[in-house]
Amino acid sequence: MRSLIAFPFLLIIFDNTGSLLCNSMAAEEAVVGHGHDVAGVTAPAAADLSQLDAGALFVLKSKGSWMHCGYHLTTSIVAPALLSLPFALASLGWAPGIACLVVGAVVTFYSYNLLSLVLDHYAQLGRRQLRFRDMAHDILGPGWGRFYVGPIQFLVCFGAVVGQVLLGGQSMKTIYLIARPGGTMRLHEFVIVFGAFMLVLAQIPSFHSLRHINLVSLLLCLSYSACAAAGSIHAGTNAPQRDYSLPGNGQDRLFGALNAIAIVATTYGNGIIPEIQATAAPPVTGKMFKGLCLCYAVVVATFFSVAISGYWAFGNRAQGYVLANFDLEDGTTLVPKWFLAMTTVLTLLQLAAVGVVYLQPTNEALEGLFADPRKDQYSARNVTPRLVFRSLSIVVATLLAAMLPFFGDINAVIGAFGFLPLDFVVPSVFYNLTFKPSKRGVVFWLNTAIAVISSMLALLGSISAVRQVVLDAKTFKLFANV
Numbered sequence: 001m002r003s004l005i006a007f008p009f010l011l012i013i014f015d016n017t018g019s020l021l022c023n024s025m026a027a028e029e030a031v032v033g034h035g036h037d038v039a040g041v042t043a044p045a046a047a048d049l050s051q052l053d054a055g056a057l058f059v060l061k062s063k064g065s066w067m068h069c070g071y072h073l074t075t076s077i078v079a080p081a082l083l084s085l086p087f088a089l090a091s092l093g094w095a096p097g098i099a100c101l102v103v104g105a106v107v108t109f110y111s112y113n114l115l116s117l118v119l120d121h122y123a124q125l126g127r128r129q130l131r132f133r134d135m136a137h138d139i140l141g142p143g144w145g146r147f148y149v150g151p152i153q154f155l156v157c158f159g160a161v162v163g164q165v166l167l168g169g170q171s172m173k174t175i176y177l178i179a180r181p182g183g184t185m186r187l188h189e190f191v192i193v194f195g196a197f198m199l200v201l202a203q204i205p206s207f208h209s210l211r212h213i214n215l216v217s218l219l220l221c222l223s224y225s226a227c228a229a230a231g232s233i234h235a236g237t238n239a240p241q242r243d244y245s246l247p248g249n250g251q252d253r254l255f256g257a258l259n260a261i262a263i264v265a266t267t268y269g270n271g272i273i274p275e276i277q278a279t280a281a282p283p284v285t286g287k288m289f290k291g292l293c294l295c296y297a298v299v300v301a302t303f304f305s306v307a308i309s310g311y312w313a314f315g316n317r318a319q320g321y322v323l324a325n326f327d328l329e330d331g332t333t334l335v336p337k338w339f340l341a342m343t344t345v346l347t348l349l350q351l352a353a354v355g356v357v358y359l360q361p362t363n364e365a366l367e368g369l370f371a372d373p374r375k376d377q378y379s380a381r382n383v384t385p386r387l388v389f390r391s392l393s394i395v396v397a398t399l400l401a402a403m404l405p406f407f408g409d410i411n412a413v414i415g416a417f418g419f420l421p422l423d424f425v426v427p428s429v430f431y432n433l434t435f436k437p438s439k440r441g442v443v444f445w446l447n448t449a450i451a452v453i454s455s456m457l458a459l460l461g462s463i464s465a466v467r468q469v470v471l472d473a474k475t476f477k478l479f480a481n482v
Contacts, residue, residue: 055368069291071214086310116288156418164355168194195398236313262461269419416461424454
């Protein structure tokens with residue numbers, strides 16, 4: 001349902017900004033390190049000022065270091081969605097589950113590095129690409145950027161924003177019920193409060209401006225992951241006999257495994273690698289690889305500890321959000337209530353950072369559509385539409401989160417349909433088309449195998465996610481207090 005609401009809006013953006021796809025490279029050539037103020041351009045650059053893309057000029061400022069890239073990468077990947085990994089393992093079992101985690105880490109690190117190498121290559125040619133749709137435009141052709149990669153990226157990213165707002169509201173409700181058992185406030189009220197907080201953060205002008213917030217986000221994800229793992233170990237030592245068998249019959253197990261693979265792929269998903277690399281100051285060569293190394297050090301420390309400890313503690317009863325296992329139906333908790341509240345607060349704070357990061361592609365497109373690159377970024381001419389349209393995007397996300405508290409099921413469809421192609425298929429295709437590795441070599445066939453297998457998994461994962469939506473449809477209710 002959300003995709004039907006959002007898609008016309010995205011088509012309007014792409015229809016109006018499609019002519020700007022080629023101009024981001026022109027902007028890079030006209031203004032070295034395009035993040036500088038317009039007043040600082042040289043005379044030749046001023047002659048081409050009318051062609052500059054305000055989205056690239058104002059939102060994707062190239063001023064960051066490799067560490068800043070690492071902070072952005074960590075926030076976009078190591079998010080509270082990792083708390084669903086024990087549930088994924090419960091549908092796969094020990095050996096297949098751990099193998100899936102390892103393969104997901106290796107393949108995504110490899111794929112993200114492929115994208116970075118392609119971006120480095122074009123930057124060295126003097127045609128730096130700043131956005132995913134720029135890459136698709138140059139490598140695959142204009143239609144692929146405007147009608148495939150662009151819309152899928154925006155659906156995935158805006159879906160992530162809606163998901164963070166919904167999870168933020170649910171986290172606030174959890175803290176509220178711990179403090180006031182039997183409280184009467186409803187979920188949509190907490191969603192609105194969290195949406196108001198997000199509305200303020202959405203006004204941060206550029207992706208680069210988030211670097212300090214994303215450093216705090218990195219520390220937060222390490223903290224709540226450690227708390228989740230410690231809580232699972234504490235609960236597991238006092239838990240009754242655990243069952244690690246796969247639940248359901250053959251059909252249920254098959255679709256459960258496919259859904260679990262989609263969960264793992266979505267948890268490792270990013271979808272904004274080019275936009276993150278665009279924040280790095282030139283020269284960019286090698287910076288993204290260092291950032292990926294920092295990010296995946298955090299990935300290994302958090303993903304595996306939470307997944308293994310949660311599955312060990314709860315077996316096939318692991319819930320979709322492992323913190324929910326700590327809270328029993330009779331009102332008691334398996335960990336001290338203060339500990340559960342603290343962990344939930346840490347998660348809540350990081351949700352805001354993740355939401356703002358995934359809002360950046362929307363901000364960039366709106367800025368390119370409504371801002372004037374010939375005016376100063378902080379002039380009234382540019383501040384007014386920025387305030388109006390960024391606020392409007394958060395209002396829409398908050399409304400959808402409050403209205404569709406079952407959005408997680410819909411987001412699973414978007415994740416399988418979006419994250420798998422963008423993060424597993426497209427990087428291999430871009431690399432093979434750009435560098436044309438020998439068909440007799442390992443690289444070509446490795447990339448081809450990743451693209452083909454990931455495409456099949458994306459199709460099967462989408463089918464499984466749609467099936468789950470159909471099964472859960474009878475329980476769907478607008479503005480439900482879940």
